[in-house]
Amino acid sequence: MSIKSLIINPGSTSTKIGVFEDEKLLFEETLRHSTEEIGRYATIVDQKEFRKEIIMNLLKEKNFDIKSLNMVVGRGGMLKPIPGGTYEVTDELLHDLEIGKQGQHASNLGGILAREIGDEIGVPSYIVDPVVVDELSDVARFSGVPELPRTSVFHALNQKAVAKRYAKENSKAYDSLRLIVVHMGGGVSVGAHLNGQVVDVFNALDGDGAFSPERAGAVPSGALIRMCFSGKYTEAEVYKKFVGGGGFNAYVGTNDMRDVEKMVDEGNEKARAARDAFIYQVTKDIGSMACVLKGKVDAIIVTGGIAYDKVVVAGLKEACEWIAPFTVYPGEDELLALAQGGLRVLNGEEKAEVY
Numbered sequence: 001m002s003i004k005s006l007i008i009n010p011g012s013t014s015t016k017i018g019v020f021e022d023e024k025l026l027f028e029e030t031l032r033h034s035t036e037e038i039g040r041y042a043t044i045v046d047q048k049e050f051r052k053e054i055i056m057n058l059l060k061e062k063n064f065d066i067k068s069l070n071m072v073v074g075r076g077g078m079l080k081p082i083p084g085g086t087y088e089v090t091d092e093l094l095h096d097l098e099i100g101k102q103g104q105h106a107s108n109l110g111g112i113l114a115r116e117i118g119d120e121i122g123v124p125s126y127i128v129d130p131v132v133v134d135e136l137s138d139v140a141r142f143s144g145v146p147e148l149p150r151t152s153v154f155h156a157l158n159q160k161a162v163a164k165r166y167a168k169e170n171s172k173a174y175d176s177l178r179l180i181v182v183h184m185g186g187g188v189s190v191g192a193h194l195n196g197q198v199v200d201v202f203n204a205l206d207g208d209g210a211f212s213p214e215r216a217g218a219v220p221s222g223a224l225i226r227m228c229f230s231g232k233y234t235e236a237e238v239y240k241k242f243v244g245g246g247g248f249n250a251y252v253g254t255n256d257m258r259d260v261e262k263m264v265d266e267g268n269e270k271a272r273a274a275r276d277a278f279i280y281q282v283t284k285d286i287g288s289m290a291c292v293l294k295g296k297v298d299a300i301i302v303t304g305g306i307a308y309d310k311v312v313v314a315g316l317k318e319a320c321e322w323i324a325p326f327t328v329y330p331g332e333d334e335l336l337a338l339a340q341g342g343l344r345v346l347n348g349e350e351k352a353e354v355y
Contacts, residue, residue, distance in 0.1 A: 003346050004068055006117065007335045008055065009075040010109040013038065015051050018335035019064060022343065028335060029058055044104045045112070052113055072118040073342040074110030075334070076130025078102040081152065084133045084160050084198070085353035086341040089115040089125040093355040102132060126352065128341030129156040131205075135197040140292075154189035154204045155304070161337035162303045162329045163193050177298045180289045180324070182282060182316070184306035185332065186255060188212040190285040192292040200292045202285055206243050210281035213255035213306075216246030217281065248274060257309050264311075279315035286316070290323045297324035304332055 002021050009016040013035070018028035031054050041047045059066055076087070079096050087093060089111045097108045111127040118125030133156035141149045159181045167174040175196030183189045188211075189204035202209025202217075211217040219242070228238055241250070249255050251274040252263060263271035290297055300320060306312055307330035317326050344350040 003070045003343060005339050005342055006059075006066070006069050006072045006114075007074075007338045008072070008110050008113050008117075009334055009338065010051060010106045010113070012106045015055065015109075016335060017055055017058065018339070019059075019062075020336075020339040023336065023340060025336070027062060027064075031055070031058065044100070044106060044108055045098050047106075048109060048112055048116070051109060052116065055113070055117075066117070067121055069121060069123055071123050071342045071346060072114040072125045073338045074112070074114030074125065074127055075107045075157070075338065076111060076127035076132070077108030078105050079130055079132050079355070081132050081134030082130070082355065083135055083353065084129050084156060086126050086128045086345050086350060087355050088352045089118070089127060090355055093127070096355075107131070124346075124352075126342045126345065128338050129160045131156055133160075133198065135199060136201070137199040140200040151203055151207065152198070152201055153207065154191060154198070154201045155183040155185070155187070155332070156198070157334055157337050158183055158303055158332040159189065159191050159193075159198065159201075161333075161340065162301050164340075165329065166299060166301055166327055178293045178296050179299055179301060180286055180293070180297055181301045181303065182286060183304040183332070184212070184282070184302070184312070185304040186212065186214045188215070188217070188282065188285075188304075190282065190289055192289040194293060200289060206239070209285050210278065211247040212278075213248045213257065214244055214246060216242040216250070248278070257306050257312070261309065261311065275312070276315075279312055279319075283316055283319040286320045286323070290320075295323075299327050300324050301327045301329065303329045305330070307331070 005020045007018040013033050015031045019026045077097050078100055080101050094115050097111045100108055114125035131153055134152040136152050143150045163179050163181055164174045167177055179193040181191045181193055187204040188209060189201055190209060191198040191201035208218040248260060252260060252271045254260060260271050260275055264275060286300060302313060302316060307328050313328055345352045
């Protein structure tokens, strides 16, 4: 018997939805919201009814019977740190999404909307591998400053999805493999996957690791302290330099690698230097994770939007292929990854985790 699912992935200015029958996509839509529409709401949670209405209207336009659904899966949000997996949206999980346990983000609405729609039609609701997945080994948490432990904030959904895809394609169990997964999109995260857990990963939001199209990654701490106390910037202005305005945005004024490559082709040496530095920094991150896995690596998996960039991938491969074979899964199919997480539970392959 096939399983039908509604997948909800809210972003800051859009709501992506997909309807699947097992792993087959029946239809998807990106519902975009103007700044004026979003601006009417004081908080993320206040947007719930607005976003729900446009989802339900779309399903109605598609003549889709929501009562035919077997589950609703939403993007996980800023919950407390949790191990990876598929989680049923319980009352406690719902409460932490509503209050924004670790912050307010549009992704919090994924589980909230999934629970409300699921309850209305009497089917289970889930979230899968939110960005707060935390499986770090104890030693990986040390930063050198006790008040500032290293934290796990990364592209858990896509990293876990491609790792499991690699395992399935190679007829192996994910929890038997030693993998390095490199996600390169608006942010970059490089994770060491050891026997089914991401035991170390670079904080992809405002932490360490390579710079990315929009984020600064690791920076010299002394210089950062002096910048913060220079009197030239507010806290918000400094943060914007590191998250949103950092990386390629700061160096060449764009967060699109296609634009960067075009600049390079046109002879822009500044863009070439920034691209080469990006490749250099990501290779260092890969090398670090190879050491975490003690040199025993089954594969290096490269994914995310920048994995479409042949120059970047070739540069990484040239520098790191001696560590382990390279596999490239360009892009990030988040809707499918969410559907697969729910399917693994309903098909009995995994048990739903308890929040």
